[in-house]
Amino acid sequence: MRVLSGIQPTGNLHLGNYLGAIRNWVWMQDDMDSDSQCFFFLADMHSITVHEGREARIRNVRDMAAALVAAGIDPDRSVLFNQARVPAHAELCWLLNGTARIGWLNRMTQFKDKVGKDREGASIGLFVYPVLQAADILLYNATHVPVGEDQKQHLELARDIATKFNTDFDVDLFTMPAPIIPKESARIMSLRDGSAKMSKSDPSDLSRINLTDDDDAIMQKVKKAKTDPEPLPETAEGLAGRPEANNLVGIFATLTGRTPDAVCADFAGKGFGAFKPALGDVLVETLRPIRERFLALRTDDAALDAILNKGAARAAAAAEPTLRAAYDAMGLMR
Numbered sequence: 001m002r003v004l005s006g007i008q009p010t011g012n013l014h015l016g017n018y019l020g021a022i023r024n025w026v027w028m029q030d031d032m033d034s035d036s037q038c039f040f041f042l043a044d045m046h047s048i049t050v051h052e053g054r055e056a057r058i059r060n061v062r063d064m065a066a067a068l069v070a071a072g073i074d075p076d077r078s079v080l081f082n083q084a085r086v087p088a089h090a091e092l093c094w095l096l097n098g099t100a101r102i103g104w105l106n107r108m109t110q111f112k113d114k115v116g117k118d119r120e121g122a123s124i125g126l127f128v129y130p131v132l133q134a135a136d137i138l139l140y141n142a143t144h145v146p147v148g149e150d151q152k153q154h155l156e157l158a159r160d161i162a163t164k165f166n167t168d169f170d171v172d173l174f175t176m177p178a179p180i181i182p183k184e185s186a187r188i189m190s191l192r193d194g195s196a197k198m199s200k201s202d203p204s205d206l207s208r209i210n211l212t213d214d215d216d217a218i219m220q221k222v223k224k225a226k227t228d229p230e231p232l233p234e235t236a237e238g239l240a241g242r243p244e245a246n247n248l249v250g251i252f253a254t255l256t257g258r259t260p261d262a263v264c265a266d267f268a269g270k271g272f273g274a275f276k277p278a279l280g281d282v283l284v285e286t287l288r289p290i291r292e293r294f295l296a297l298r299t300d301d302a303a304l305d306a307i308l309n310k311g312a313a314r315a316a317a318a319a320e321p322t323l324r325a326a327y328d329a330m331g332l333m334r
């Protein structure tokens, strides 16, 4: 098994990122047997599709690296790096640009969603984003790619590119990657609006629990979270039509590894006055050790950069044979 996944280092990490993505990576890493390997990287080359100043970009890469390590990614067991330190990603992307078709990219729903009506004003980078993603995956012959539902189409594109390249150049070079989409993938909603995703871009800080929030801030945000006046129902069925209640019960269930039904059974008939302090406690206990490790790691830029440098060297070595074979298959002399 070769597991690989990437995340854009775009700052302001929150509970949704942790429960929806990072925690799954840690589980996959912890489940690996000795002949398997995990590659986790910060997609900073992808992040150029979002305008950001130099300082913010540097900070965001270190923040995300620290968050991953704090959450349990072990840089000795997994290969942890940022894309920009491994030029093979950009190189293979360019080679694959000869294989990917405009028609295929035109069908990508994430591109359509991101550009909205201003297609002409969108960057070329945003358009070929999925080709770079295919390069990320194919470089390492990844077999399993843990991602959210929204990335399924990009994985299919990576398979299409791999198949066409292998056929066009009559080689058996690229491995077909499969997406790993968690079954009940935790989708955490805003604390202020149960129908909107918890997101770093929500203008209200009360809408999300940040990975850097201290115990008091977490408790306050849970206390102020929007709810309804009804008590908690006996089963999760009774949460239908109550998006805020459903979200809070879902967060409690996800954090404690129980089902929403079991959580409802425990709190049936009780109001949010009883439920919220319990939820706050679970959140505080889960996030405190992660935050403490994160803050400690963030005091030492050199140590973080050393982790990323070491990861990049391992990644570059793993990528080299595939990159060399791709140049060779195309008759390009390096």
Ligand code: ADP
Residues within 6 Å of the ligand: 007, 008, 010, 016, 017, 018, 019, 020, 021, 148, 186, 187, 188, 189, 197, 198, 199, 200, 201
């Ligand atoms: P944001 O929505 O805050 O801009 P990103 O789009 O940068 O977050 O997402 C980074 C990762 O975190 C992705 O893998 C995404 O699926 C996951 N993620 C982001 N928000 C949530 C959420 N509210 N619930 C679950 N997963 C989320």
Ligand code: TRP
Residues within 6 Å of the ligand: 004, 005, 006, 007, 008, 043, 046, 132, 133, 136, 137, 145, 146, 147, 151
């Ligand atoms: N596009 C992914 C996202 O937005 C991030 C990503 C970049 C990625 N390269 C990847 C995910 C390779 C998996 C594999 O979430």
